[in-house]
Amino acid sequence: MNLAIDTERLMSEVEALAAVSEAEPPAITRVVFSPADLAARSWMKKLCSAAGLSVREDAVGNTFARWNGSDAGAPIVGTGSHIDAIPNAGKYDGVVGVLGGLEAIRALQRSGFRPRHSIELLVFTSEEPTRFGIGCIGSRLLSGSLPVEAARKLIDANGESLDAVRQQAGFHDSLETVPLHADYYKSFVELHIEQGPLLERDQIDLGIVTSISAPASARISVEGAGGHAGGMLMPERRDALCAAAELILAIEAAARGSGSTDTVATVGMCEVFPGAVNSIPSRVRLSLDLRDTQLARRDAVMRTIQSAAERIASDRGVSITIEILNADAPAQCAPSVIDALSDSCRKHNFAFRPMVSRAYHDSLFISRIAPVAMLFIPCRNGYSHRPDEYASPEHIAKGTLVLAEALARLSS
């Protein structure tokens, strides 16, 4: 099989999608079910239809574009990623896996290859946690990792529920129809930028992911007492922001002290009430994102954070509650998919190495119902989730070629 990736077309599609954004270029903002997300979805569906794929959407907006195989009853070989983007993001996160997946399918079509197992491109709903506080909503539901009842309770910062918002976006079926049956997939493979510096630093073309780190996230609420910034004496204060500041540093120390660089913790959101220069903060809301490749170590760090919160609350006379939103287990990738990717890299003499994904991905959840692996492309300086995120067309083309060959092997 001789495959040719149309890099020029693929890169022009990456640019076209980047223009569908709520932020000024070069920043990308495409929050789930926002007008930009809806416009991007409809553009994507047209592209899939133009490639002769049959497109369907489920009740939460996961989009499936299928190239039918000769054995209609055989389990599916899946690929894909997401096109939603956090505020002030770059243009490659998720997008490379979706548009690269589509180009991989088109390259296979052009070569005359005919799959036995159908190959399906999946665009997952809300990989990013921006709107509803947890990431991978689409893949969690597909894999049965998020109970439908819990999904119905998800609300955004304006109090709008996922259930209402997805219906406004035109997805009316019952959420109960979303989970896939356990033998839906033969295998699943996701192409993605590394979002870290290792491949570029070691001048390696591609990374083959062997395990995916597990996230836990929490909403932290600190309740103190407000008052006049001039009148209230320092010893009398129960300042919620001062307590939150101490807790943020305790979170950082807990992650740094875990004994492994695979433990990472981030407080990325801090909301202060009432938010006036001359008013003592009475209430603070924080987000916590804690990850590790080892579940036991991550759970131990979470316990350290919880004890720090109790100590700070008692020392400062405030109350601190930590509401865990999700605490997921890490995933191991499947040898069959890893081998398909590695053999293709070897065939082309692409330098590759096995690696851990420290970011989470929809594949983490799809691994609960299918053999999965991921293919990483280097990104400049390891930058991601920022507007200057960059992956070279050469690396994207190599990743797409290897993805296409792996899809061919897995679907034969």
Ligand code: GLV
């Ligand atoms: C995905 O975007 C992540 O936060 O790992």
Ligand code: MN
């Ligand atoms: Mn992301």
Ligand code: MN
């Ligand atoms: Mn991503």
